[in-house]
Amino acid sequence: MFNKTLSIPPELPIYPLRNQIVFPHMTFPLLVQSQGMVPIEEALRRDHLLGLVPIRPEDTAEGLHEFNRIGTVCRITQVFRFPEGGAKVMLEGLVRIRLLSASQRTPFVLASVKVLNDPEGRGPIAEALTQSVKALLKVALAYGRPLPGEVLKMMNQINEPGELADLVAVYLTLDFADQQRLLDTLDPLERLKGIYLLLTAEVQKLQVQGEVQSEVAKRIGKNQKEYLLREQLKQIQNELGDDDPHRAELSKLRRALEDAELPEEVVEVADRELERLERINPSSPEYSVARTYLECLSNLPWNSGTDDVLDIAAAQKTLDNDHYNLKEVKERILEFLAVHSLKKTLKGPILCLVGPPGVGKTSLGRSIARAMGRKFIRISLGGMKDEAEIRGHRRTYIGAMPGRIIQEISRAKANNPVFMLDEVDKIGQDFRGDPSSALLEVLDPEQNDSFTDHYLDVPFDLSQVMFITTANVMDPVPAPLRDRMETIRLPGYSDEEKLQIVRKYLLPKQLNENGLQDYPLEFEQDAIFKIIREYTREAGVRAVERQVASICRKVAKEITQGDVPRTLISATDVDPLLGPRRFYADAASEEDRVGVATGLAWTETGGDIIFIEASRMVGKKELILTGSLGDVMRESAKTALSFVRANHAEFGIEGDFFEQSDLHIHVPAGAIPKDGPSAGVAIATALISLLTNCPARRNVAMTGELTLTGRVLPIGGVKEKVLAAHRAGVTTVLLPASNSDHLQEIDENIRNEVRLVLVDSMEDVVAEALIANPLVKVQSLLSDSPVFPPNPLH
The missing domain is CATH 3.30.230.10 (Ribosomal Protein S5; domain 2)
Incomplete structure (x- = not known):
């Protein structure tokens, strides 16, 4: 403790300190090299008193203007000299000083100084701050802040705010700027306030660190506890002869992979993933990801498919029963079946049905599947913009899944379905990729025998799949994709063809859908022609079907109201049921005109x-x-x-x-x-x-x-x-x-x-x-x- 009666000479040798602050009441060692011993030797000759003043790291101590104006007078208590030169000097901080002027600059700085004693700082505010700082020190100590016991005891005995602030600053981990600010603060009360704020921030940081460490310790303890309990449960189940659910699930998955008849290259991948799965904790998120992947591999029909119906006459009858006319499409399907009956290992064709809406492109796909005895799959490509919809997501992404091609084949449980890609001309593209480019591999018989989905990351054979695409126009379809498909055009139906379609297909369908199967209802030929020519204007038959359905609904309403059921719809009945005609023969209804x-x-x-x-x-x-x-x-x-x-x-x-x-x-x-x-x-x-x-x-x-x-x-x-x-x-x-x-x-x-x-x-x-x-x-x-x-x- 500094004795205020001690006389400080008006002139002292000054020693420069870099990146270091010395506070009063602070005891610390100073390592001095040979060239820095001159001011130390002078201080030993002058009552062992030395002025320590901080300077900026980039400055030198050749002039007084590089020094900070506020420093500390220290007493040299011990000097341990080194044989090679230099010494370890033990110093004790006494009091703040202000540098006034330099009387000597070489070989060391000798400056006149003014002692800055702390004024009396007693009062209610000072006492409250003193108690708060001491309480915060105890909290910091409770959170593991290292602090020597004798220091804490000494701090409890100090009641002067300036002295307490200087002592706490010594043991706080502060940066140079904060230490410099505390040294330059001459008002003890203001200095103690600064210490209080810095100590509060330190305690808050220690509290957060303590909570994090406590949470980590708790989680580690929980995992260790679960591991021990799980091992004990395994031992108990082994003693009782019960099966481990985890082990039973892995055994079931291994049997499913064996029954799937995976190709050789896929077996290697599956075995590697299964061994990895056995080492993963079932509670880990990676466990569900690996298990889902293996389940996907086991569910795919790698070598299982349906047997094709190679009876050409039966296939012809099925196609004729489902669709009227469409000779070119039916002929192409029968040709494929005929060649397949002669050559068993035949790759599936890639057909593209092009025509206006309502001519039966989509329903023709179902009819083809029925005629061939195959499963039918249909997905719509209209508005699809993400390439991952075709190729799938890589397993590195959260929630990754296979593309629609692999998903639908997995659901069908057959590797040779009739797969319809509807609206191929309406595919979009954006920053997520170009789905039409991803289809190039899918729709190429020379490449799709080793189609690689991003999720599976192993090749899957699509060569047995019969792909059928549909489009209204071929212009939007990229040229490379058009080149991979065999285009079959469906131009539309004449009035006579529409008449036959209504009689054979649409009318029975609508009678059944509108509950008139027990009420035989017939349409005269003239009535059907009237509907076709005066109420519709289209290449297909969707509008015709809607008009027929409208008449059936009105007949159903009449039956439910107790009227006598109609048995025949004539041409004269059409107008009352459907309202005024909507279309006229444009050419026939106009006169010849010039120009x-x-x-x-x-x-x-x-x-x-x-x-x-x-x-x-x-x-x-x-x-x-x-x-x-x-x-x-x-x-x-x-x-x-x-x-x-x-x-x-x-x-x-x-x-x-x-x-x-x-x-x-x-x-x-x-x-x-x-x-x-x-x-x-x-x-x-x-x-x-x-x-x-x-x-x-x-x-x-x-x-x-x-x-x-x-x-x-x-x-x-x-x-x-x-x-x-x-x-x-x-x-x-x-x-x-x-x-x-x-x-x-x-x-x-x-x-x-x-x-x-x-x-x-x-x-x-x-x-x-x-x-x-x-x-x-x-x-x-x-x-x-x-x-x-x-x-x-x-």
Whole structure:
């Protein structure tokens, strides 16, 4: 304890301290090298008193301005000199001093100082802070804070706030900045407040550490206890002859893996995982992950499948009972079964059924499975954006599972099902990957015999699976994926085919679903035709089925109300039951008009008719195109105009018709996008009709791409377009001569009702489409007065 009566000389040798603070009432050793002994020797000559002042680490002690202004006077109590030079100096802190000025700078700093004695700090606040600090010290000691016993005893005897603050600061683990701030704080009460705050933070930290250590110890103790109890339970069960549930579960899983007939490479993986599972604690999360993986391996049908029905006649009968017509699809399935009966190891084909909605693509998959005696699986790809839906998630992810392909095959318990991938043209993609790329391996017969799901991480043979995909259009399907599939098109049904489908399939189905199986209800042929032609406009039969179901529901309602049950639905009954007709034959219901030609278009929902309207007005040689036309269709319109301008004389059109005029071409239903080159012929016909003032026949529809020389090039979707023309009441269809081979796809009854004319040039089109052929008029004028140049079309 510093004796306040001790006289401190006004000038002291100064020793610089780096990264260290010395407080009053502090005893500590100082290691001094040989070159630093000069101020120590001087202090020994001056009553053993030495000033210790901190400096910044980057500064030197050559000048007074590098020193902190506040330091501590220390008494040298002992000096232990080393043989090699230097010494260990024991020091005792006495009191704070302030540096005033330096009288000497070399070889050591000799400075005048002012002693800073603590003022009296007694009072209620000081006593309360003193007691709080002492209480916190006891709490810190209780949490394991190392503190010598004699120090704690000494602190209990100190009542001066400044002295207590300095002593506590010595034994607290403080950084240099906090120590420097406490040394510079001259007010004892403020210094004790700072110590209180720092000590409070230290105690809080010790409390958190204690709670964490206590929790860890508790958990370790719990695990050890569970382990001991589990071992004791095993021993008791062995003594009693009872089976261990954990061991019984592992034995059951091992038997399941043996019964699964796994391939060799899969057996190695399964054995390794099973050995790992035996070493895992059943309460560990890894145990359930490994067990689920092994259960997935054991549930897969690695070598088990259904036996194919190789009776071709029976398969033909099943397909005919389920679907009407669809000859191409049925023929392909029968071919596959025929080859399979000759060659047992046949890979499954990849079929893609393309057609408008409602033509039976999805239901055809079930029919194929029934005909072949196989399990049927269907998943919808519409809107799928995650590649993991196909390939699965890796087991490193929480909640990982196999992809839909492996999941569905596992549920089917057969490795050769008929697997339908519906809506393959509606797959999406985003940051999670591209599912269509993942399908490349699945739908490749040369690769899918070793399909690797990310979850399984072992190859699985998909070559025996018969994959069937469906799509409305093939354009959105990536080219590599299209290349792996055999495309079979379902163009849609004619009215006669729809009639047979309603009678054979839809009507019995709806009678059963609406509870009329005990009330025989028949539809006259005219009634069915009326429903088809006046209440629906589609390539498939979904709308027809809905109308038939509506009639069945109304009949069921009449029966429940006590009315006499109907037995026959005639054409006159349709309107009262379904309301006013909703569709009209567009071509048959309109009159022939100038500048309006009937064209044919192909859409995702089948064929459709369009009307090309042309109008002429005073203007400045501008071609106006409206109706939401695409780039290709706009180019077709420009080509048609160029052809008409180049051959105006042959059609009896004035040569300067475009000089002072604007031509406007419009395709109604302007909100629906339209594109493609097949409207070129219809656009040219509308222009010729407008400019010659010859009406175009409304019941004559046409399709074909037009060239600048007047040739008509082939187009696609012939059957769909002819069916659309037939539904609209068109009696004559003009088709490019190059499409003659496609006429055999059209049913004979359609060819009997619709006149199909093959055309090579625009001359043939005009002769059929316009009421008064302008070519005939021009040729007669040429024979009387050969003023015009010869016809370049010949």
